[in-house]
Amino acid sequence: MRALSLVCTLNASPTPSSSQLLSDQVCAELDKLGVTTETVRVADHDVRPGIGVDMGEGDAWPLLRAKVFQADILVIATPIWLGHPSSICQRVLERLNADSSETDDQGRPLLHGKVAAVAVVGNEDGAHKVSADVFQGLNDVGFSLAPGAVTYWVGEAQQGTDYQDLDETPDAVAGTTHTLAVNTVHLAKLLQEHPYPTP
Numbered sequence: 001m002r003a004l005s006l007v008c009t010l011n012a013s014p015t016p017s018s019s020q021l022l023s024d025q026v027c028a029e030l031d032k033l034g035v036t037t038e039t040v041r042v043a044d045h046d047v048r049p050g051i052g053v054d055m056g057e058g059d060a061w062p063l064l065r066a067k068v069f070q071a072d073i074l075v076i077a078t079p080i081w082l083g084h085p086s087s088i089c090q091r092v093l094e095r096l097n098a099d100s101s102e103t104d105d106q107g108r109p110l111l112h113g114k115v116a117a118v119a120v121v122g123n124e125d126g127a128h129k130v131s132a133d134v135f136q137g138l139n140d141v142g143f144s145l146a147p148g149a150v151t152y153w154v155g156e157a158q159q160g161t162d163y164q165d166l167d168e169t170p171d172a173v174a175g176t177t178h179t180l181a182v183n184t185v186h187l188a189k190l191l192q193e194h195p196y197p198t199p
Contacts, residue, residue, distance in 0.1 A: 001034065001035045001036070001072050001073070001185065001188060001189070001192075002035065002036045002037075002038070002070060002071045002072055002073070003027065003030050003035045003036070003037045003038070003071055003072065003073035003074070003075060004037075004038050004039075004040065004067050004068060004070075004071035004073070004074055004075070005023045005026065005027055005037065005038070005039045005040070005074075005075035005076075005077060005119075006040055006042055006064070006068075006074070006075070006076055006077070006092055007019050007020050007023045007039060007040065007041045007042065007077045008042055008043075008076065008077060008078040008079070008085070008086045008088040008089035008092060009041065009043060009077075009078075009079055009086065009088070010043060010079070010081070010086055010087070010088060011043060012041065012043040012044050013041050013043075013044050016164055017041070017164070018079065018121040018153075018162045018163035018164045019077045019078060019079050019086075019119070019121055020039075020041060020077070021121075021163060021164045022077055022119040022120075022121050022151065022152075022153065022163060022173075022177075023039055023075060023077035023119055024039070025151075025169065025173075025174075025177050026075055026077070026117070026119050026151065026177055026180060026181060027039060027075070029177055029178050029180070029181035029182075030073070030181050030184075030185065032181070033181060033182065033185045035072075035073065035185060038067065038071075040064060040067065042064070042088050042091075042092060043088060045060035045063075045064065046058055046059065046060045047059070047060050047061045047064065047088075047091055047092070047095065048060075048061065049091060049094070050094070050095070051094050051095065051097050051098050052095075052098050053065065053098045053099065061095050064095075065095070065096075065099075068096070068111075068114075069110070071114070072114060072115065072188045072192070073114070073115050073116070073117065073184055073185070073188050074114060074115075074116045074117075074138075074143060075116070075117050075118070075119060076089060076092065076116065076117075076118050076119070076134055076138070077118075077119040077120075077121075078118070078119070078120055078121075078130065078134065079120075079121050079122055080120060080121070080122030080123075080124065080126045080127065080130050080154070081122075083124075083126050083129065083130075084130065084133065085120075085130050085133055085134055089134065093134070093137035093138070093141070096111070096137070096138075096141045097137075097140070097141055099111060099141060099142075100140060100141045100142065106198040107198055107199045108195075108196060108198060108199065109141075109142040110142065111141055111142030111143055112142045112144075112195075112196050113144075113191045113192075113195050113196060114142070114143050114144070114188075114191075115143060115144050115145070115146065115184055115187050115188040115191065116138040116143035116144070116145055116149070116184075117145070117146070117149045117150065117151075117180050117181075117184045118131050118134045118135065118138075118149060118150045118151075119150070119151050119152065119177075119180075120134075120150065120151075120152035120153075120154075121152065121153050121154070121162075121163045122153075122154045122155070123154065123155040123156075123157075123159060123160065123161065123162070124154060124155070124157050124158075125154055125157065126154065127150070127152035127153075127154050130152075131150040131152065135149070135150075144187060144191065145187075146180075146183035146184045146186065146187040147183055148176065148179040148180055148183050149180060149183065149184060150176070150180065151173060151176040151177040151179075151180045152173075152176070153170065153173050
């Protein structure tokens with residue numbers, strides 16, 4: 001089983017990123033469950049705006065799209081900015097939307113049978129709102145989500161501490177990250193063995 005994590009921090013590598021850190025922790029839990037993981041920081045690639053599969057010469061999305069289709073599990077890691085997922089996260093969802101009307105030879109959307117999960121970090125409250133936004137987008141394009149398909153950390157309001165600044169991972173975050181991994185892998189295995197019925 002394979003998982004791809006798309007880290008939607010606004011910062012390109014090698015800038016430290018709390019979204020990257022939480023993604024790495026999710027992938028570590030998936031690794032423990034025998035899942036092969038790969039992480040891509042989207043800001044390192046020229047993903048063009050639009051809702052097409054390929055937006056022309058230089059567009060990096062076709063390569064990332066291929067990785068999405070090779071994976072059984074997609075993790076989206078995003079910071080909270082102005083109460084919303086990052087603009088890069090929104091762009092990823094918009095690019096995934098290009099495949100929402102395409103179907104396989106049995107009439108099922110191309111992304112049906114794949115499972116997704118979300119990781120959210122920020123300095124203010126809003127993780128539930130952000131995960132709800134991303135959940136809806138993922139569901140719209142065909143992904144399934146297990147119970148507990150989000151892990152998150154938000155700092156105290158009007159403070160400047162980032163997740164990556166913490167001395168250790170809070171127990172609550174570690175627990176939800178573990179639950180995300182276990183439930184997501186369980187659902188992905190179920191869907192491999194019992195695919196959704198044809199329309």
